[in-house]
Amino acid sequence: xxxxxxxFGPQHPVLPEPLVLDLILxxxxxxxxxxxxxxxxxxLEMMVxxxxxxxxxxxxxxxxxxxxxxxxxxxxxxxxxIMNVEVPERARWLRVIWAEISRVQSHLLWLGLGAxxxxxxxxxxxxxxxREEILDxxxxxxxxxxxxxxxxxxxxxxxxxxxxxxxxxxxLDELGTAFDATARVFAKDPSIRHRMSGVGxxxxxxxxxxxxxxxxxxxxGVVMDTRLSGTYGYDRLDFEPVxxxxxxxLARVVVRMREVTQSIGLVRQAVDxxxxxxxxxxxxxxxxxxxxxxxxxxxQPRGEVLYYVKGNGTKNLERFRARTPTxxxxxxxxKLVKGxxxxxxxxxxxxxxxxxxxTER
Amino acid sequence: xxxxxxxxxxxxxxxxxxRLALINVTTSVPSAAxxxxxxxxxxxxxxxxxxxxxxxxxxxxxxxxxxxHSLETIRETVTPADAVPSISEFFGAAFLYENEMRExxxxxxxxxxxxxxxxLYKTATKVPFSHAxxxxxxxxxxxAAAAKATAAAAGATTEPKA
Numbered sequence: 001x002x003x004x005x006x007x008f009g010p011q012h013p014v015l016p017e018p019l020v021l022d023l024i025l026x027x028x029x030x031x032x033x034x035x036x037x038x039x040x041x042x043x044l045e046m047m048v049x050x051x052x053x054x055x056x057x058x059x060x061x062x063x064x065x066x067x068x069x070x071x072x073x074x075x076x077x078x079x080x081x082i083m084n085v086e087v088p089e090r091a092r093w094l095r096v097i098w099a100e101i102s103r104v105q106s107h108l109l110w111l112g113l114g115a116x117x118x119x120x121x122x123x124x125x126x127x128x129x130x131r132e133e134i135l136d137x138x139x140x141x142x143x144x145x146x147x148x149x150x151x152x153x154x155x156x157x158x159x160x161x162x163x164x165x166x167x168x169x170x171x172l173d174e175l176g177t178a179f180d181a182t183a184r185v186f187a188k189d190p191s192i193r194h195r196m197s198g199v200g201x202x203x204x205x206x207x208x209x210x211x212x213x214x215x216x217x218x219x220x221g222v223v224m225d226t227r228l229s230g231t232y233g234y235d236r237l238d239f240e241p242v243x244x245x246x247x248x249x250l251a252r253v254v255v256r257m258r259e260v261t262q263s264i265g266l267v268r269q270a271v272d273x274x275x276x277x278x279x280x281x282x283x284x285x286x287x288x289x290x291x292x293x294x295x296x297x298x299x300q301p302r303g304e305v306l307y308y309v310k311g312n313g314t315k316n317l318e319r320f321r322a323r324t325p326t327x328x329x330x331x332x333x334x335k336l337v338k339g340x341x342x343x344x345x346x347x348x349x350x351x352x353x354x355x356x357x358x359t360e361r
Numbered sequence: 362x363x364x365x366x367x368x369x370x371x372x373x374x375x376x377x378x379x380r381l382a383l384i385n386v387t388t389s390v391p392s393a394a395x396x397x398x399x400x401x402x403x404x405x406x407x408x409x410x411x412x413x414x415x416x417x418x419x420x421x422x423x424x425x426x427x428x429x430h431s432l433e434t435i436r437e438t439v440t441p442a443d444a445v446p447s448i449s450e451f452f453g454a455a456f457l458y459e460n461e462m463r464e465x466x467x468x469x470x471x472x473x474x475x476x477x478x479x480x481l482y483k484t485a486t487k488v489p490f491s492h493a494x495x496x497x498x499x500x501x502x503x504x505a506a507a508a509k510a511t512a513a514a515a516g517a518t519t520e521p522k523a
Binding site for chain 2: 327
């Protein structure tokens with residue numbers, strides 16, 4: 001049969017960012033997919049050559065506008081590890097709270113984009129309206145809606161008062177109730193089920209074979225979540241990863257929906273467990289320049305992010321590398337696209353929640 | 362690097378059920394110029410007389426055990442001329458890292474299961490982490506820092522007295 005090569009992206013109605021795939025088609029069936037991920041590559045890792053390590057965190061959080069808090073946190077955790085800096089307890093809990101709130105806003109953003117992609121604009125508006133409320137919380141507590149710059153090497157820059165934290169918990173509980181109604185539409189609506197159920201199935205074995213991470217892996221029944229390692233305070237929280245087993249597009253939607261509710265619960269737990277009071281220490285100043293290397297792993301909304309940081313005793317790091325979850329999930333995406341119908345490609349690609357900004361770091 | 366021993370060890374990690382977490386490359390740039398971040402003139406005495414170190418890359422392969430979250434690493438130092446064997450026969454997802462190693466660092470990776478023929482990245486600078494490219498950028502950074510220091514010193518000497 002005659003083969004046709006069809007470009008998918010960099011501009012496509014379902015893609016907010018410029019992913020490029022060359023799809024090799026036989027009739028309407030995809031035979032192969034060749035990725036290109038350098039369309040907007042920014043060379044941020046290269047900036048360690050001229051940006052001092054104390055300033056590099058601001059670059060790190062600009063890797064992505066959705067996971068910006070966690071990129072900043074990952075960078076700071078890496079430097080704290082190399083430089084043996086003990087982070088004050090309240091600052092550690094504040095990081096957990098902001099990280100989980102980040103997960104909620106990221107999943108709401110993605111659920112909205114997913115709804116928009118399969119033509120459910122009203123659902124898109126509901127998700128993004130709820131996300132706005134999360135961004136309001138970020139603005140009130142960090143001063144920024146997208147780029148927060150609240151992480152410092154050794155802690156955090158700002159405190160959030162106990163009364164503000166209590167109000168955030170109430171707000172999130174209200175939002176969780178509203179989200180339940182929206183989630184029921186995602187889970188029950190026949191047109192959504194028809195579009196997503198049984199489409200783009202990734203088995204657990206395949207997910208392991210292509211080293212999938214995050215909701216992509218967990219929707220295929222793979223128990224994999226960096227938070228299980230118990231670092232950064234998660235060992236003191238009642239936490240079990242959200243697992244689904246169907247491995248299809250709908251399962252990936254369901255994992256993210258359940259994680260919205262779970263993250264709201266984790267914020268509530270963290271607020272309960274953190275030390276209370278005003279004027280507590282939030283930051284330990286690092287001394288000297290970093291020497292040595294470290295691998296740091298965090299569970300971002302899209303999955304495990306891995307930072308490799310190497311210092312050589314100067315003010316500039318020798319190497320800063322961010323292996324983002326979308327980068328790790330590209331092999332899984334290619335595997336899913338091969339053999340599917342052309343009309344299913346947009347939904348399959350969207351359900352890995354691709355962040356090209358992260359990938360093009 | 363010992364190709365057979367390397368691949369045997371990677372094969373063991375694969376059998377153990379580890380997953381590929383990262384392949385990282387660091388460009389090691391020997392330079393007569395001051396290291397970036399160091400003050401001009403702060404080099405060790407006699408440093409200029411030392412034999413030039415070879416241009417190398419340090420590659421780290423990191424494999425994670427999902428059960429206890431431990432990372433095992435393999436570390437090799439290679440020169441631009443060395444052949445680096447692909448591990449994509451064991452870990453299918455390695456092709457992405459290995460194509461990146463080729464395109465961003467100019468490494469000679471052999472046997473990638475999905476060879477993207479230099480089409481993975483579209484970058485303004487070809488091979489942006491090659492030794493030549495990194496050295497050129499570091500020299501520019503050092504020159505800019507020296508010019509700034511000179512200008513600051515000149516400004517201090519010409520500042521009018523109160």
